[in-house]
Amino acid sequence: MVRKVSIVSAVQAAGLTKRFGSLTAVDHLSFEIREGEVFGLLGPNGAGKTTTIRMLACLISPSEGSASVGGYDTSKDSLKVREIVGILTENPSLYEKLTVYENMDFFAEAYGLSDAQERSSRIRELLEFFRLRDRKNEKVAKLSKGMKQKLAIARAIVHNPPILFLDEPTTGLDPESAKGIRDLIEGLSAQEKRTILLCTHRLEDAEKLCNRMMIVNKGKSVIVGTAEQLRSTIDSAPLLRVVLKGMNQRIIEAVRGVRHVRDVNVENSASNLIVTVDDLAAATPEVVRNVVQAGGEVLSVNPIQPSLEEAYLKLVKAE
Ligand SMILES: Nc1ncnc2c1ncn2[C@@H]1O[C@H](COP(=O)(O)OP(=O)(O)OP(=O)(O)O)[C@@H](O)[C@H]1O
Numbered sequence: 001m002v003r004k005v006s007i008v009s010a011v012q013a014a015g016l017t018k019r020f021g022s023l024t025a026v027d028h029l030s031f032e033i034r035e036g037e038v039f040g041l042l043g044p045n046g047a048g049k050t051t052t053i054r055m056l057a058c059l060i061s062p063s064e065g066s067a068s069v070g071g072y073d074t075s076k077d078s079l080k081v082r083e084i085v086g087i088l089t090e091n092p093s094l095y096e097k098l099t100v101y102e103n104m105d106f107f108a109e110a111y112g113l114s115d116a117q118e119r120s121s122r123i124r125e126l127l128e129f130f131r132l133r134d135r136k137n138e139k140v141a142k143l144s145k146g147m148k149q150k151l152a153i154a155r156a157i158v159h160n161p162p163i164l165f166l167d168e169p170t171t172g173l174d175p176e177s178a179k180g181i182r183d184l185i186e187g188l189s190a191q192e193k194r195t196i197l198l199c200t201h202r203l204e205d206a207e208k209l210c211n212r213m214m215i216v217n218k219g220k221s222v223i224v225g226t227a228e229q230l231r232s233t234i235d236s237a238p239l240l241r242v243v244l245k246g247m248n249q250r251i252i253e254a255v256r257g258v259r260h261v262r263d264v265n266v267e268n269s270a271s272n273l274i275v276t277v278d279d280l281a282a283a284t285p286e287v288v289r290n291v292v293q294a295g296g297e298v299l300s301v302n303p304i305q306p307s308l309e310e311a312y313l314k315l316v317k318a319e
């Protein structure tokens with residue numbers, strides 16, 4: 001579900017650059033994340049995504065350029081930025097020797113939740129949500145990777161930050177837990193209007209959760225836009241998938257005879273036709289009519305959109 005967001009910017013980066021010796025990991029990146037938006041950061045390994053997040057969260061300083069988060073300059077107001085941001089890093093730095101509860105309590109207090117009662121009820125609520133409640137007295141060192149990941153996410157949101165930076169939150173999680181995290185992100189965004197920067201390699205997550213996304217490659221922005229806009233960079237002819245109850249040569253010829261049809265192919269499954277057309281709206285009813293006239297039965301007709309993956313691969317390769 002994608003919703004409208006306000007146009008106030010929660011994050012702004014202007015010419016953000018990070019060099020490590022001779023390597024430019026992030027190269028003059030400029031972008032804006034609107035308040036309430038889920039903004040995806042996509043790109044191949046080593047593209048500079050984590051480095052960008054680390055600069056925005058004031059964990060490292062840029063070599064060049066500037067950024068503001070929640071209206072605060074990351075170089076001048078890093079304390080303020082840290083207060084309003086929740087961050088899940090690639091390698092969550094939890095205290096292995098402390099218990100689950102002690103870790104949460106430590107970070108909650110560090111984030112300014114000074115009332116002990118309030119802190120304990122917030123922690124209880126989060127441990128419940130992440131199904132870690134029965135592990136609360138166990139040392140973090142004994143948790144599985146996925147459990148640590150969940151605890152790290154719980155820690156990132158313990159102080160109810162309005163802005164969240166999540167670096168690959170579903171990595172290492174089982175399908176059910178990963179879905180739980182996706183639902184959580186959706187809820188934080190839709191119901192609670194948080195602004196979320198989501199770094200992910202899972203394009204289906206990006207497509208489902210992000211209002212807009214940016215692809216970075218070699219530290220540079222390749223494109224910023226909605227999933228729809230990214231997909232539209234694939235300029236192939238429109239395709240229809242026609243699922244039939246039965247197939248014969250007469251039906252195929254009848255579809256070929258439609259004015260707007262350019263090509264007809266039988267899909268692996270013998271009763272599906274993949275039809276290349278020049279105009280989806282004009283072709284669809286005519287295709288159905290001709291199939292029926294040829295004695296066929298149509299179960300469904302759907303346009304096939306290029307996938308976000310196809311667009312991503314093309315855009316990254318073009319660089
Ligand atoms: N502290 C560091 N010192 C030197 N080089 C670094 C450092 N941190 C990152 N880099 C380099 O910067 C580049 C970008 O790394 P970064 O971790 O930002 O990539 P990423 O897009 O997050 O990749 P991935 O998808 O694998 O997580 C890489 O070439 C990496 O080796």
Ligand SMILES: [Mg+2]
Binds near residue numbers: 050090167
């Ligand atoms: Mg990374």
